[in-house]
Structures are given as structure tokens and as C-alpha cells.
Amino acid sequence: MVDLHLIGIGTGNPEHLTLAAIRAMNAADLILLPRKGETKSDLIDLRRAICAEVVTGDTRVVEFDLPVRSTVPPYLEGVGEWHAAIAEVWSAQIDAYLPNGGALALLVWGDPSLYDSTLRIAERLQRQGRALKVHVVPGITSIQVLTAAHGIALNTLAAPLTITTGRRLREEGWPQDAETLVVMLDGACAFAVLPPEGLTIWWGAYLGMPQQCLIAGDLADVGAEIQRRRAELREEHGWIMDIYLLRRTV
16 A cells, blocks of 8 residues: 655745645655656756755655646647556556555645646546555645735635636636636736736746746736746746736726
8 A cells, every 4th residue: 555645835935835744755755756857947956955955764755757748739638648647657656666555755836736636646546456545735825825925815805716727718718707816827828818907917926936026016007017027037947837816906
């Protein structure tokens, strides 16, 4: 039996780790760190730094190459194939390093429950017959770091909140009856498709990291600035992780 601990690590700042996360990392026999290629080397570097700072015992830390997701449509079919490939890699690592079982930890950006696939991949392994017991350690999400960085409340008084993706915003527009919208996984500034009048945006990139960048204001005034700055940062670092909150103000 393998006890798989999916540990939310926030946005890369070691100070975002909970005591439960630190305890689970040190209790693990093995921590697997995924490499995503040279253009995203900062991401593996952050995970390495977190392990170096908080792992004090005999936990083994092993890196592996993460399969690349196809960008050819249809989207969901490509994601499914990608998850299957990741499950195969996980399985190979377990066979190599925990053939007799033990405690395995994976470090998940933000929280494992929010726009992350590790839980689904673990379920896939269980369906394939792998003896796997899943434990989740919740983490600070990029949504929390965004609102904290801007010093704003996530929702207005007694009002609902919608969390969506850039792809859905681009394809479907503003969700009906939504007042506050959090947009994640947006690779192309989907807010640009919206009529900007009456919308306020709070945007953040590399949240919690030394290169954190924040822009806020009326969408009509700062939308172009965010697009320009985002392109500059992506060019500078080779990758970008960003998120934004939109709110109707009229």
C-alpha cells in the first residue's frame, strides 16, 4: 500500500506552507518533484528550495520529467491523454522507489482541490488497481494570495462568487448573473473580449514570489497595461502564472 499525500504548497513562498504540510513532507519516504522543461525551471527550483528549507529527516527527494500536454484540440481529449501519461510516470516512480509501499508526497501549487489534476490522476491509478490511499493537505490558493496582495475582499456583501477559466470566459463571455468573477488558467488575457465599461480588475502575476507584479483599476484604463506587462514578464522569465478578479461596479 502506498499512502499518497497531496500537499498544497501555496504559490511558491515557503512561508505559505502550513504546519501540516511541513509535517507531511517530513513524514514521507519519498517526495516526487516534476520537471516541466527549461522554460519553467523556476518552478522546479522553487520546489527544490522548499524541500531544502523544511525537510530535515531522511525523506528521499526524486525528480522526474512531466509529460507534455498536447495543445491540439479537442481540449478535454488532450487533457485526458495527458493525465493517462502522468499516471504511467507516477506508477513507474512508485515501482522504482517504493516497490514495497510507503509514504509518497507530491507538492501541489495552491490547493489540490482547485483547478489541479493530481486528485484525478490518483483516482485513475486506483481504478487501474494500484493500492493507493490518498491524503490531502490543503494549501493557500492563488485566489487568497491575490486578494491579500490587493487588500480586497473576495466577495461583496452577501453576494455570490464565480470562479472560471480564461478559456470559458473567452468562449462564453461574462457568466449570467455574476457580480464577482475570478479567472484562472488564462493564457491570453481573456478579459480583452469583454466590454470594459463598469468593470474593475485586480490582476497579479507570480504571486508570493520575489517577482510578484500587481495591477488594479478600471478595466478600460488598465486592460492594455496588463496585456503589455504580462507579455514583458513572460518574455523575461520564459513562463508566467497569473490570476485576476473582475467585479461589476455599476
